[in-house]
Amino acid sequence: MDFQGFFCYSIYTCLAFQVAQSTTLAHLKSPLESQHSSEAKIINGTEALWDGTRYQVSLRLTAGEWLFGAGHICGGALISRRTVLTAAHCIWMPASNRFRNASDLSVVVGNLNRYQRDNNTLVLGVSQISVHRDYNATSYRNDVAVLHLNARVPANFTRARAIPLNGDLNLNASNTVCHVSGWGRTENGGYSPQLMVVDVAIVNRSQCATNYGALVHDGMICAGYMEGGRDACVGDSGGPLVCGEQLAGVVSFGVGCAQPGFPGVYTDVASYVPWINNVTKAYEDAGGLSDDGLGNGANGGTNDSASYNGTVNNSGVSMMSCAHALIFALCSLLMRIC
Structure with a gap:
């Protein structure tokens, strides 16, 4: 040449x-955030270490993986060997007014650098998506989704582990210091190739509502600092907020990023533990993979769909992205x- x-x-x-x-990540910027001109970024974060983040997954569009890692759209947390918890808005396509097909997505675990692919990398498909039936794409209420994987993470795969769910509904009132991780934008303006993590403190509901007002509903939890300075945003959506080694929140929305008076807003996992358990059991009862990786139904296998608690809602044909x-x-x- x-x-x-x-x-x-x-x-x-x-x-x-x-x-x-x-283009892949632009639609994940919430309408609230777009009211502010500041860049969305993880501010004052540090590079993550394996010991504390092996539950972290990268959710990707399979059509976007022309370069490994380029299809990343959201984070997520491995909550069992065949189940990932993420945000419903990561699955929603506002331009098409529908949810993505399960076959549009893949889940990647095993590396801190999302562009790295080696013997430690595990790529899994998604067989079915369960989205909360009351998810509201405008208010971000019930912003939670479960991804049912097409295979289990092997028991001897030490580069990934499931994280237990927090069930303490009183966490909302505490000042507990937690951490959030993701591959979102950094203070340099670009999306980080390396997984980043930042400490954030739980902000009680009344204090969080000082500026958010009625935008903060039941089923949400706030974390960050009222003076600003540390936060997570675009590219980190769907990612884990971890408190005391338990999954306490899912990155949902915010006004700007690390803006004074506006801590990040997360889906409160404790509020959805019964729902998560129900959709997981329903998936297994319908023939999905149990934790031993065996199909439980008469025919085995799964369907390629997004669902509202088991009701098929999305069976569209994938199209080449813009x-x-x-x-x-x-x-x-x-x-x-x-």
Whole structure:
């Protein structure tokens, strides 16, 4: 390849990456956040270590994995060897007014760097999605979803472990210091290739509502600092808020990121433990994978769908994303010019 060809190839490769990354994550920015001009980012976080974050997963669009790691859209937490908890808004497509198909998604565990793929990397498909029947895409109420994987994480796979669910409904009133992790934007403005973690404190409901008002409902929990400074946001959605080695929250929404007076708002896991247990059991009873990896139903297997507590809601056909169409057009144009 001559210098001109190499130069053009480099241009459209970098351009394609930037378009795919920004387009993939842009819809996950909440309407509340878009009212502010500040960049969404994890502020004052540090690189995560394996000991404390082996439950962390990267939720990806399979169509976006033209470069391994580029399809990342959200975080999630492994809550059993075949189940992931994430946010419902990660599954929702506002432009199409529907939820994604299970076959659109994959879950990746095993590496702190989301672009790294080696013998420690485990990629699993999603067989079915359970979304809370009362999820509201405008208010972010009941912003919770369970991903049922198409295979279990092997018992001898030491790079991942399930995290227990917090069942303490009184956590909302405490000042407990917890931590949240994800691959979202950093203070440098780009999305972090390395998993980052930041400490945040639980903010009681009345204090959190000082500025949020009626936007904070039952089933939500606030964490951060009223003076701002530390938070998680775009690219971290669906990720885990962990308090005392238990999953206490799911990254949901906020106004800006680390803005004074506006701590992050999370789905309160304790409020949804019965629902999580119910949809998991229903999936197994219908023929899904149990913890031993064996199908329990007469026919075994699972269906490729998103569901409201078991009622199939989404059976659409996957389409090429806008990002990929734009990439194809730009690359074709650059090839003609070069």
